[in-house]
Amino acid sequence: NAGVMQNPRHLVRRRGQEARLRCSPMKGHSHVYWYRQLPEEGLKFMVYLQKENIIDESGMPKERFSAEFPKEGPSILRIQQVVRGDSAAYFCASSPGGDNGASREFPNTGELFFGEGSRLTVL
C-alpha cells in the first residue's frame, strides 16, 4: 500500500504523558499536513511541513505541541503532557511538491491524500 501511513491508529494516554504520532507520506510526496478532528466537527489545520522545514504552524497550539519532518523517516506530531482536551483524531495528509500538476494559483494543486488517522484518547 503506497498510501499515507499513520501509526498508531489508536493511542491511549493518561493525563501528563506524551503522545507521538507518526506519518509517512505517499511515495514521492514531500509536503505533509497535520489536521485535528474533534468529535462531531470538521478538520482543523495544525501544521504544514516540508522535509526539515516547518512552513506554516499557525494552527498549532503554542505549548505542548510540536511537529517535525526529518530528512529521513516519518513526520512526527508530538504532544507533551497531554490533557483530556487533546482527545481527538489526528490526520496526516500529503501532497506532491514542485511542478507535478501545478497551476499558477496552487503550486502544489490537487487534493490532499489523507492517512486513516490516529485516534488519541486521554484518560
Next chain:
Amino acid sequence: AQKITQTQPGMFVQEKEAVTLDCTYDTSDPSYGLFWYKQPSSGEMIFLIYQGSYDQQNATEGRYSLNFQKARKSANLVISASQLGDSAMYFCAMRESYSNYQLIWGAGTKLIIKP
C-alpha cells in the same frame, strides 16, 4: 465568521435516489479551490471531487458532481443513484490562495442511505 457552512447536519435518502449535499463558502480571494471528502465510519478521509474557482465547467467524477454556483458562493455535492455504501460523513472544504495551502473545513453532513 464561518467560512464553510454545511447546513444539513444529517440526511436520510432512499437507495438509488439522487442526493444533494449543501455547501456555501465565504471568501474574498478570487482564486480558491473547493473540495469534497467522504469519511465512512471506519474513519479515513476519502477525496471525492475538486472545483477550482476559475474552472468554467462543473466538476464531475463518476457518480459525483459538483453544482458550482460562483455568484451564490455555493458548491453543492450531487450523488446520483445513491448506494448503501454512500452512507458516511461528507465534508466540504476550501483552500484559499493566500492561506498557505490550509484547508478550511465545514462541520460535515451525515448521510444515511436507506435500503
